[in-house]
Amino acid sequence: MPSYTEIQKEMKAFLDLHLCKGLVEKAEIEDYWAEFWPTYTSGLGKVMSRNRFEIVLSFLHFANNTVYGPLKELSLDEMTIAFKGKSTLKQYNPKKPDKYGYKVFVLSEASSGYVLQWSMYTGQNADADLGATHLIVHQLMAQYTGKGHEVYMDSYYTSPAIANKLANDDTGLCGTVNCKRRGMPRCLRQTELPLSK
Known part of the structure; x- marks a missing residue:
């Protein structure tokens, strides 16, 4: 020694x-x-x-990984890692700045954009009981449930099943919704709402 x-x-x-x-x-x-x-x-x-x-x-490592804790508000979304070479995992997304690349699901701190967890889309089949988006949210949020966080997401991820699961784990959810998604109350459908464009 x-x-x-x-x-x-x-x-x-x-x-x-x-x-x-x-x-x-x-x-x-x-x-x-x-x-x-x-x-x-x-x-x-x-x-x-x-x-x-x-x-x-x-x-050699100068960062104490156990010290950092994200703020209350988290964000869950997908992003594209730019890649123009040949790969079976490469995706095309015309709505992203980098249209060709690897699709990645990302959980980040909402205010800073600091990435907490990420998972690459590999085209694997989803769990039949949960569905693809439920599985993504469950995997990325696993370390952050039960700690009073709120997660913000778009309609791709938001569903009543996910909202109930997160609520049971003391985690808030705020997201846009797709009224036609399975499990959404009928009262949210456009024909039922007295709203005009």
Whole structure:
């Protein structure tokens, strides 16, 4: 087991190497330890081996993941990760800024847009009992139910079944609705409402 002083020295050496890397830009980390021209950089291997540098880099983590907690209002929607190459998962959505790409369902903090959970659409069959959208909401909200959050979503996700499930889990829901969706009360249908355009 290394002593505290040895750990301090190694971390100082690691940070020094990081600063040196900023002075000479190279494509890959391995290039800084290469022993042939034109990528040769003298001295780095004497401070720390490449393998040790990569091990320290892989375990170094400055963020405390347990501290962050989202605000009360959450947002659930889909987005497209732009991709124009060949892939069986690629989707076309004319309503999105990036029309071609991977469709992703995203749960984020409403005020900051910070992504909390996401799930890529893979074309898998939905659970016959729940339905596709119910399953998506259930998966993305699993860690955030029972904590007093409110989730905002569009009519693609909103249904009475989802609203009841979230309400039972002490989670609020606000969303637009599609009056023709299965389970919606008949009184919400356009023919029943005395509204004009």
